[in-house]
Amino acid sequence: MKYILTIDQSTFSTKVFIIDEESNMLASSSYQHQQYYPQNGWVEHDGEEIYTNLLKAVSTLKKEFPELVAKVAGIAITNQRETTILWDKRTGKPVHHAIVWQCRRTASMCEKLKIHQDLVEKLTGLKINPYFSAPKIKWLIENCKLDEIDNYAFGTMESWLIYNLTNGKKHVSDITNASRTLLMNIETLKWDEMLCSIFDIPSIILPAILNNDEIFGYSDVNGILDHEVPICGVIGDSQAALYAQHCFETGSMKVTLGTGSSVMINAGSCKPQLTKGIVNAVGWCVENRIIYAQEAIINCSCDTLNWLKNQIGLFKKEAQLNSIWDEIENNDGVYLVPAFVGLSVPWWNDQARASICGLARNHDYKYILRAGLESIAYQIYDAATALGYTSNQIMNIDGGAVSNIGLLQFIADILNVEVKVSYNYALSAMGAYEISRLKLFGQTEYYEDKKKYFPTMDEKVRNANIYGWHQAVKGVLAVAKLDNEVEINDKY
Numbered sequence: 001m002k003y004i005l006t007i008d009q010s011t012f013s014t015k016v017f018i019i020d021e022e023s024n025m026l027a028s029s030s031y032q033h034q035q036y037y038p039q040n041g042w043v044e045h046d047g048e049e050i051y052t053n054l055l056k057a058v059s060t061l062k063k064e065f066p067e068l069v070a071k072v073a074g075i076a077i078t079n080q081r082e083t084t085i086l087w088d089k090r091t092g093k094p095v096h097h098a099i100v101w102q103c104r105r106t107a108s109m110c111e112k113l114k115i116h117q118d119l120v121e122k123l124t125g126l127k128i129n130p131y132f133s134a135p136k137i138k139w140l141i142e143n144c145k146l147d148e149i150d151n152y153a154f155g156t157m158e159s160w161l162i163y164n165l166t167n168g169k170k171h172v173s174d175i176t177n178a179s180r181t182l183l184m185n186i187e188t189l190k191w192d193e194m195l196c197s198i199f200d201i202p203s204i205i206l207p208a209i210l211n212n213d214e215i216f217g218y219s220d221v222n223g224i225l226d227h228e229v230p231i232c233g234v235i236g237d238s239q240a241a242l243y244a245q246h247c248f249e250t251g252s253m254k255v256t257l258g259t260g261s262s263v264m265i266n267a268g269s270c271k272p273q274l275t276k277g278i279v280n281a282v283g284w285c286v287e288n289r290i291i292y293a294q295e296a297i298i299n300c301s302c303d304t305l306n307w308l309k310n311q312i313g314l315f316k317k318e319a320q321l322n323s324i325w326d327e328i329e330n331n332d333g334v335y336l337v338p339a340f341v342g343l344s345v346p347w348w349n350d351q352a353r354a355s356i357c358g359l360a361r362n363h364d365y366k367y368i369l370r371a372g373l374e375s376i377a378y379q380i381y382d383a384a385t386a387l388g389y390t391s392n393q394i395m396n397i398d399g400g401a402v403s404n405i406g407l408l409q410f411i412a413d414i415l416n417v418e419v420k421v422s423y424n425y426a427l428s429a430m431g432a433y434e435i436s437r438l439k440l441f442g443q444t445e446y447y448e449d450k451k452k453y454f455p456t457m458d459e460k461v462r463n464a465n466i467y468g469w470h471q472a473v474k475g476v477l478a479v480a481k482l483d484n485e486v487e488i489n490d491k492y
Helices: 047-064 107-124 133-143 157-165 193-199 237-244 303-311 318-327 365-386 405-415 427-441 459-491
Strands: 003-009 013-020 025-032 072-079 085-088 152-155 172-174 208-210 215-219 229-236 253-257 261-268 279-286 289-298 335-337 355-357 394-399 418-422 450-453
Touching: 003 047, 003 157, 003 229, 003 427, 013 047, 013 427, 025 047, 047 157, 072 157, 072 237, 072 427, 085 133, 085 157, 107 133, 107 193, 133 193, 152 157, 157 172, 157 215, 157 229, 172 215, 172 229, 229 237, 229 427, 237 253, 237 261, 237 279, 237 289, 237 394, 237 427, 253 365, 261 279, 261 365, 279 427, 289 365, 303 365, 318 365, 318 405, 335 365, 335 459, 355 459, 365 405, 365 459, 394 405, 394 427, 405 418, 405 450, 405 459
Parallel strands: 003 072, 072 229, 172 208, 253 394, 394 418
Antiparallel strands: 003 013, 013 025, 085 152, 215 229, 253 261, 261 289, 279 289, 335 355, 418 450
16 A cells, blocks of 8 residues: 655644555544734735645654655645745745735735736736736735845745755645636636736746646655655645545536635636636646636635634634534624624725624624625625526535534535535645545546435525625725725815
8 A cells, every 4th residue: 555645734733643544544644833913904924834844744753654745655745725925935934924825914005006807807817906926926025125036936835945955956836726816818728928917926936837736856754754755736726625525527516714714616618718706717627637616706704704703702612613503593783794804705995994893782702603604605605606606516525614504504504505615624635635546546536425414494584694694894995994084084
């Protein structure tokens, strides 16, 4: 039996799994990294800390499972997308903390660049928005003291990890992560000089683009492995989950319950038409077959629960969240709109800020917890609606919150669809693993084990819940507009 060392570098941690040829996760290790919030709306990570954590995780596995690590035959990688890092090739050191996908520091820059929106969207399938990588690169170039630009390299997190894993030999990116930068032409599948010109980014700093199942390089993980193995099966985390959910048919759909959430559909082998509020991307390219994806992005999903736990202190253990559904019958008109970093689909408003509304004197913290949980389902409903879903479709769900049975049932109720939930909590890792396994071992067998949920909510109750949510969102948007007006008046 041979094994694949699978890395899942997410927004909050670096997780490493050892997975055998039959998709069994035999061992895992993970380390969290620090979140930096230097200013309101700014989010950063320390790239060196993340790579150090990767080495620590692999070292831990070697110490605890030496017989498994000795038989590692390949490395697969999935990662948080859009997070941007710029480093000096002479030293291998970042010139600045990585700018995280959630970061909104480039909002004003993006507003000025929106005169190019139609052309950029046509070429990339994306919107000019702080979410994506190009404005982050532009900010780093303009705000860091650089000398000759060809001494520097840009990468999203998979590129940074591979550069370090190969001791600086490989500066590469996979096609899914590249498609989220605003710099790759979604039709030619290459870096586009016109896009580089719009964002004023020298193409010399960009990595080579490879298909997901190509060999990205070879590594012994800084000597932790006793032999070099190929790095293969590299893919952005949301696309990896789509692959692992085996959404191989056009129109099949999934949502990943992560820090943010990605509602994504398989859009087939032809470049999809532009749809209002939706972004297009590459789903994957395996065995030289391109599959496109359409995605509705939710900025703040399970991160709302992190905020309620860590910043507000409303609960300590996940069991408290699981019991909320039984402790209070409904939200009683309380809604939490988690616009901590603006609202994404279908609103796309960067100025919006979070709000809790509908509170009465008889409400306690449990109503706020329930409102936080419910906000995940309402945002998924809005995202799926923008993608044009119907009640005949199936929503495949994965991610960290799948242990909350009440939330899964509420999602089925609000969307009025059948929900299938993977028992595997690490589907992004499994997607990268399955691509790597196909390339390295030639295996195509897929293993599925899912639990099903069916809608049970009365239609009137469902519609009332959704109406209340939309009224809460409208209130947030109204305040955002008022804030803008006040800002303008202050200037004059």
